[in-house]
Amino acid sequence: MKRRLFLKAATAAGSMLPVTLNGLSVRAYANSPLMHLLGRRTGNNGNVLVLIQLNGGNDGLNTVIPLDQYTNLTKARSNVLIQDTKVLKLNGVTGTGLHPAMTGLQGLYNNGLVNIVQDVGYPNPNFSHFRSTDIWMSGSDAKESWSSGWMGRYLDAEFPGFPDGFPNTGAPDPPAIQIGGMVSLATMGTSVNMAMAITDPSNFYGLVNGTTDPVPDTPAGRELEFLRIMANQTNQYGTSIKNAAGKATTLSTKYPTGNTLADQLKIVARLIKGGLKTQVYMVSIGGFDTHSQQVDNSDHSLGAHATLLQRVSDAINAFQDDLTLMGIQDKVAGLTFSEFGRRIMSNGSVGTDHGAAAPMIAFGTGVQKGIIGRNPVIPDTVTVADNVPMQYDFRQIYVSALQDWFGLSKTEVKAAMGGRDFNTLPVFKASRMGIEDFADLVSRLHLYDVYPNPVSGEATFKFFTDGGNVELYLFDPLGNRTHTMASGKHSMGEHEVRVDLYGLRPGNYFYQLSQGNRKYTKVVVVAN
């Protein structure tokens, strides 16, 4: 956090700011969630989370390998089991190692940059790719279908009314960017997706690199070219993305070629270094649905799964190297996830079928080095129905990221989790003290942008007050008051008022929020 921001926040808080906190001076918390929170009140804490989706269901037992379970593993999955002598050792860890292809991650772990959470899943696991992906993306229970995503709900609160009124000077950049895949449920807010729609990856690469895809030499081709240029130029965030990409160059020489994940992360590093304030990036790599020929028959440390894990490991290693060379390693953390692990018992096709819990890997200077949880326990007799049981709920990692990495209050985290409480895990370094007690440190009156705008029917007005007598009025272009949205005492928090503006003469109307001598005025265009 920039010192300037902190001072600004501290000044705004005035005398209410306690000098000490649990006996420690506030200044000592320069990297604490409290500071993050204060910073976020005037922007955000600047931290970035990169979510890496391993599509298809990654075989966790062959990724983070429980060496102490080899007797029973041999009984259950001898045709895919990695030779124990080849498993990569981790400093200070006995009994657990990494797939031989993951030398990159091994190096990062040994340098203190990796945290592994064992056996992450959810109760009543679902074995459908789709359902399980939706559960992971939305953060719902297994038997629910939620239409918004965990990140989307968080970003919804950060970017109220999005996309109306965005980008703006306070939030010039997209809330989230997804590269290399489709905009997913994870970034779906309650009404719109918060991620920049990169529906055409080649177009996105074109945007970043200032080129467009070739078009046929026909009238339709020429019109298409015009539309693509316009789409890039008028993409609300096109300019900021292009500028950010233009400001930074890739510094690491470790990026492998022919690795789509590395290609995506390479761009993410450039965008972050280039100053883009986007908080969440989603990248993905597919092919983990290894029902058959998961390994080479002659050498189980090679084969399809090994290739995939090597791509993941090499890409992350190069990315971390790039971040470090760019000097931005302290503001970026990454997290891998997959819709499920795979079955303990392998199948007859030298592969594994859909399973349940699996490890998640977090990386970056902001994570606490180590392995959370014990090795999965493989029973003596494994049947085809047996799965790795969960030790941790995937939402515990989510709340850890929101609370410890993004510095949200428990109240905000709970809202992002759909009103449910989950205990955090020590994945990230930031302290886990209850900062919600200080949420009202910064006195605040905020008028959000009306939604929709222009409006031809019902308009939603929203404001935040720290409590007191609040007035919110709508005025016509001549200054006559036409509607009273709020007048009187309001409790601290966000308030929402819906008004039907149908029938009003079209024009530019003003809505004004006032509390005491604080006043905010914005324009809403009525287009009846």
Next chain:
Amino acid sequence: MSSYYQNHDTMDRKEFLTFKRAAAPTEVKKVERRTTTGLAVYSGTFGKKEAMHLLRRTLFGVKVQDMKDFSAKSMSAAVDALLNTSTAVPNEPLNHYGKTMPDPNVAYGATWVNSALDFNFNFQRTMSMKSWWWEMAAKQQSTIMEKMVMFWHNLIPISALEQVDPRMTHIYLKTLRNNAMGNFKSLVRALSVDPAMLVYLNGRYNTKRAPDENYARELMELFTLGKGPDSKYTEDDVKAAARVLTGWNINFLTTPPTATFTLNNHDTTNKQFSAFFNNTLITGRSTATAGTDELDDMLNMIFAQTEVAKFICRKLYKYFVYYDITPDVETNIITPLADHFRNNNYNIKPLLDKLLKSEHFFDPLNMGCVIKDPTTHIAGFCRQWETDFPTDTEQLYNITGYGRAFGQAILQDILDPPSVSGWPAWHQSPQFLRSWISSDSLPKRNQFTDLMLFTGYRRGGYTFIADVFKVTRQFSNPADADTLIADAVAFVLPLELNITEIATLRNNLLPGGIPAYNWSDEWTQANDPGHSSHATALASAKLKLQLLYKSIMNLSEYQLS
């Protein structure tokens, strides 16, 4: 701003540079387009692709059933069916405002068009009128009618908001509809003394004592002759035409309102026209029918000019084929098409028959090159995705009013064009259709389709939204991801996608390259209410389809027709 056929090669350099700067930031690239195809009847393959091309250009939105029906016909039968239009409408504009603003003369839910004028309700009735027309487009029959009504409205427009009497707008629109597929000369005659037009272009103030040339000028410049190189009428011709048109006024105290002719205000002297009109002398009349008699003389004189047919053919060509009229097109299409139009006494149907059945129309070079107008984008979406409309009048007009207002937000306020030349997209060289696309309108176009796919538009307790299952279930084999994507792309886009783009779309249904049965199973479960996973599969499949269609609609190709 006038509209005319312009040969780019003759544009002087200074003008070109000025234009280029004005058109920044996007430079309009000149299309080198050499087609050898002419007006001969198209005899090539007529399959789904060709049928969709024909339907996209002649309808606001194409339903799956249209695609199936028309691709099963011969080309000739398909065009015949599209041209077999009806002037009937399912209902008239209704009182949708009565619940909050009771109208003493018109019951809520009843039509106001046959009632007396009541200034208190002018705004509501005008909005009713505009929303109603939008509804006609969104709910159109599978014929060319609605696109032709829009064509004529753009060519010979009025402004609904400038009218003193919304019933006049209704009469104007009815005149367009009744003549849309009839005779062009009859249409011009009717509009020359149309009450709304007499208001819009000041005909009601045009008297022998104070002639007003407004309508006379536009009649020649914008409605019939144009300003092409061979249109050589003079300023005196405009003055003479204005005198022919003196004496007309409106009466809104009657039901229905009428155009009136007052001989006392009519210039009864002779009107002399220039050499361009073969020095025609229109004899001044002093009878009760002087106004129409002289008008008929003048229209006979104007329609004797070959330029009239060429002007209309160019306009129709830009509307239905492409905006770029190269010298080749002028020679091989416009000139013979105009001859055909004149030989058929300015009847519109034979002209469209010739153009739409031509090998030129089905030339692959002319496919997918039209940027959709806003009404096609919005009303067309609603028709294509068969969105359900509410039955309650107020709710219905909430929705149609929203569609209309969104069109306005993306640059097309129907019944209130920016000027008497209509919308710039259909006349303004060199941008033409590209002027629909601005830094503001393009993102909004995407916002509209996103909104309709995901949350819908909610108002007054009704949610207006596309049901993605409704259309998907009509595709040939929606359980198969690849077939579904191919069907959806062919249905929604006028251009083919490359392998990378298809793979990206596939990722919506089968992320990470998981086997195809995953989608098949989910689709089957989503369609089997008895299945134990029905509810979750339904929700999951819905989201996938929403994301798939969003991905397709956010492609630049989606803006094309």
